[in-house]
Amino acid sequence: MDLTLSESELAFQAEARAWLAANVPSEPLPSMDTAEGWVAHQEWEARLSAARWSVVSWPAAYHGREASLVEWVVFEEEYYRAGAPGRVSQNGIFLLAPILFDHGTQEQQDRFLPSMATGEQVWAQCWSEPEAGSDLASLTSTARRDEARGGWLLNGQKTWSSRASFAHWGFGLFRSDPEAQRHAGLTYFLFPLDAEGVTVRPIAQLDGEAGFAEIFFEDVFVPDADVLGGVGEGWSVAMSTAGNERGLSLRSPGRFCAAADRLVELCRATPDAGPATDRVVDAWLKAQAYRLYTWGTVTRLAGGGDMGAAGSVNKVFWSELDIALHETALDLLGPEAEVESPWLDGYVFSLSGPIYAGTNEVQRNIVAERILGLPREPKGVKA
Numbered sequence: 001m002d003l004t005l006s007e008s009e010l011a012f013q014a015e016a017r018a019w020l021a022a023n024v025p026s027e028p029l030p031s032m033d034t035a036e037g038w039v040a041h042q043e044w045e046a047r048l049s050a051a052r053w054s055v056v057s058w059p060a061a062y063h064g065r066e067a068s069l070v071e072w073v074v075f076e077e078e079y080y081r082a083g084a085p086g087r088v089s090q091n092g093i094f095l096l097a098p099i100l101f102d103h104g105t106q107e108q109q110d111r112f113l114p115s116m117a118t119g120e121q122v123w124a125q126c127w128s129e130p131e132a133g134s135d136l137a138s139l140t141s142t143a144r145r146d147e148a149r150g151g152w153l154l155n156g157q158k159t160w161s162s163r164a165s166f167a168h169w170g171f172g173l174f175r176s177d178p179e180a181q182r183h184a185g186l187t188y189f190l191f192p193l194d195a196e197g198v199t200v201r202p203i204a205q206l207d208g209e210a211g212f213a214e215i216f217f218e219d220v221f222v223p224d225a226d227v228l229g230g231v232g233e234g235w236s237v238a239m240s241t242a243g244n245e246r247g248l249s250l251r252s253p254g255r256f257c258a259a260a261d262r263l264v265e266l267c268r269a270t271p272d273a274g275p276a277t278d279r280v281v282d283a284w285l286k287a288q289a290y291r292l293y294t295w296g297t298v299t300r301l302a303g304g305g306d307m308g309a310a311g312s313v314n315k316v317f318w319s320e321l322d323i324a325l326h327e328t329a330l331d332l333l334g335p336e337a338e339v340e341s342p343w344l345d346g347y348v349f350s351l352s353g354p355i356y357a358g359t360n361e362v363q364r365n366i367v368a369e370r371i372l373g374l375p376r377e378p379k380g381v382k383a
Contacts, residue, residue, distance in 0.1 A: 003295060005074070012067065013074050019051060020082035028342075032088045033209035038166045041088035045119025055093050055117045062109075063117035069298050073252065077291075080254035081261075091163055092116040092123035096171050099240050103188075103229040112169075112190070124164035124193065126172035126215055127238075129157060133359075136173070137182040137235065141217065143174035143189065151223040152176070154189065154197075157216050162356075164213035165202040167193055173234045186234035190226040197221070206348070253291035256318060259325050259346070260287035263332075266343075270332045279328045286321050293317075309370040312363040319353030319360060326350045 005013065029044065030037035048054040049063050057072045058064025067075065087093070093116060100109055115121035132139035141156025154174055164170060170193050177185030193200055197220040202210030229237040260283055267273050267280040297310065326347035330337040337344060354360040368374040 005070075009068075009071060009074060012071050013078060016053065016075050016078045017082070019053060020078055020084055023047065023051075024082045024084045029085045031209055032086060033165070033205075033211040035166070038088065041085060042119045042122070044085050045087070045089050049118040054089075054119070055097070058097070058113070058117065062113040069302055073254075073294065073298055076252035077254035077257065080252070080258035083258070088163070089116060089119050089122050091125045091167075092121070092169075095125060096123055099188075099228065099237060102240060103237050105225075107225065108190075108228070121168045122163060122166070124161050124167035124170040124213070124215075126158040126161045126164065126170040128160045130159055133160075136238070137186070139173060139175060139186075141172075141174050142178065143176040143187055143222075145176075146221065149221060149223070151221055152187075152189070152227070154191065154217040154220040154222055157214060159214040160203070160212045161215050162212055164193065164200055164215055165210040169193060170215065171228070173238055176231060176234075180232070183235040185232055186238070187231050188228040188234040188237040189222050190228055191220060191222050195220050195222075253287070253294045256287040256321055256325065257291055259322075260284040263325055263329055266329055266332050273332060276328055276331050279324070279331075283321070283325045283328055286317075286324070290314075290317060290321060309366055312358075312366040313371070315357055316354075316360050316363050316367070319350075319357075322350040322353050323347075 025044070029040045032038055032041040045054060052060075052063060052065050053075070054063060056065045056067040056075050057069070059066055065071075097113060097116060100112060104112075112121070116123065127136060129139050129141060139156075141154065141158065143152040143154050146153050152174075156174065158170075158172055161170065161172075169190060171188070171190050173186045174189055175185055176187040179185070191198070193215070197218040199216040199218070201214050201216070203212045203214060204210055205212070263280055264284055267277060270276075273280070293314075297314075326343060329343040330347055333341070333343060365377055369376055
């Protein structure tokens with residue numbers, strides 16, 4: 001693993017740092033889970049895209065810079081170091097887009113990627129169902145063939161769909177072959193959230209904001225052109241998405257290194273940090289360890305390797321690190337932590353980390369079985 005940046009990579013870093021310093025809003029944007037904040041974050045995405053910083057690794061034809069994987073990680077580090085706004089378009093650009101590049105048709109790429117890069121069209125991740133969360137393969141929402149119109153009719157319900165309250169499009173799995181068992185017979189669909197037969201019901205969180213929604217489908221027509229990957233191949237396509245979510249794309253090390261640096265500043269400003277000081281040091285070291293682990297992954301991928309089950313290691317580590325960072329900050333703040341603050345908001349959000357992108361219990365099973373080679377957990381065995 002070589003952490004030395006080349007001259008061109010250093011120039012890229014300097015350009016990104018300068019642009020962010022000149023353009024990052026001086027005040028935090030309103031929450032993207034509000035109507036006002038949603039518009040503000042879309043405007044930020046448009047500004048990023050106009051300067052070709054929205055999706056630096058994408059082709060120039062889709063508003064990118066054709067940056068290398070190393071440059072992408074460098075940009076992410078600079079982005080979080082600058083305290084730039086959260087990415088309202090992250091479901092699309094970080095989760096769906098890599099799958100469109102790998103499994104989508106040229107027509108799908110040309111139709112969806114440009115508006116995704118500019119933030120004009122924001123995507124919702126529509127996977128979980130009331131009876132299918134971490135056990136995604138048990139989903140029951142269906143896709144019935146409509147030969148006359150050349151497409152499919154979607155029926156069922158999705159829940160905890162991130163960004164769905166205000167998003168324009170969604171992506172998710174539906175059971176297209178009711179006779180097939182579990183992983184077989186699933187197909188990956190793309191669908192507009194304002195289509196006839198779609199009902200979106202925002203889910204209010206403790207703060208009253210709706211970062212999630214439940215979605216009901218009643219004979220929603222989706223043409224064949226909006227099937228991603230082959231019919232019945234939805235599971236393999238979905239696992240590509242999950243790998244991106246658990247691995248590099250969704251939680252870059254820059255996010256945690258920036259938070260760890262802020263935690264160190266908070267500790268220095270606390271008159272009597274006491275035992276919490278050791279936890280601050282531990283959090284900072286773990287953030288750096290995650291950064292180095294990520295760079296090792298970048299080296300492996302650049303050499304032709306793949307993410308594989310290592311994404312599950314990433315997911316468990318960053319989700320638990322996020323909680324530890326914020327818990328330590330709240331302890332340093334003491335009673336002031338109960339007053340609304342970025343640290344409190346971050347802590348509440350961090351608690352969801354061990355759940356989304358596949359629960360950490362499931363991820364530990366994947367690590368045990370696929371990396372450590374331990375026996376599979378017995379199924380259906382009763383004491």
